[in-house]
Amino acid sequence: MTEISEFVIEYIAINSTPYQEIFADLKEFFEILDLDFESEVDSTLRGFSRENTITLNVKWYEGSENTFILKCKGVEEDLITFRVKLEESAKTYFDDIILVFNEIARNYNTKCYGYMHDLENELRMTIIFCLARQYGKKWWNQRIPSDIKDDKGERKGTKSKKIGDLEELRLKGHDSEDLHEIFYTDFPDLKKIVEKRDNWREVFGDIFGRTEVLVKLDELYPLRNMIAHNRYLTKENADTMELYYTKLSRLAIMKGW
Secondary structure, X not given: OOOOOEEEEEEEEEOOOOHHHOHHHHHHHHHHOOEEEEEOOOOEEEEEEOOOOOEEEEXXXXXXXXXXXXXXXXXXXXXXHHHHHHHHHHHHHOOEEEEEEEHHHHHHHHHHHHHHHHHHHHHHHHHHHHHHHHHHHHHHHHHOOOOOEOOOXXXXXXXXXXXXXXXXXXXXXXXXXXXXXXXXXXXXXXXXXXXXXHHHXXXXXXXXXXXXXXXXXXXXXXXXHHHHOOOOOOHHHHHHHHHHHHHHHOOOOOOOO
């Protein structure tokens, strides 16, 4: 028998009405959400859905009279629908609610981090392989765009920068791989390397074939930043990431070696 997975979504609710005065409003709020209302003595209110898997807990913490946690729990499909209704209804009862944890979206982020990690490094692998094959050991100095530089006018990923980063990590008690300079470039830098006119004409145009690839890299960049800064992805974001990853990774020169 397959076990049904339940997920959690949490909000911080901010309200001008103190804890002692808000019970009536919360009972009405639960009713609108089709939840049976139950109060407990430990400053927790509980609601149970009548038709699906949803539970909703409202929890105050000691010293907090008008700021509390809304914790929703349920299976994915029901919880996604319930969340929309909760956020819309909350506008009537609370000054503000702030999403602070979304376990469903967290799973999207975890999955897509793997896609983004692999895609960036497959791009790096393809760049290294193709440029080194054609231009030898000087590929980095000769074929990297001149505008990929730091504030001092030096190229990003120069040896001095790399050594400085490694020394800082060691001083703070962290270990780190001594990586090639290309790992000190970011996602837009990789795109610039690929689309640099002579690189595209002499090397990458034959591999990627269409400039649509470069458009897809542009479209992925905002999603890459959302993942890097731990902002939650939507299902649509995750589907786009998976689709583009599948298409772009097929073009990596070393894929399936």
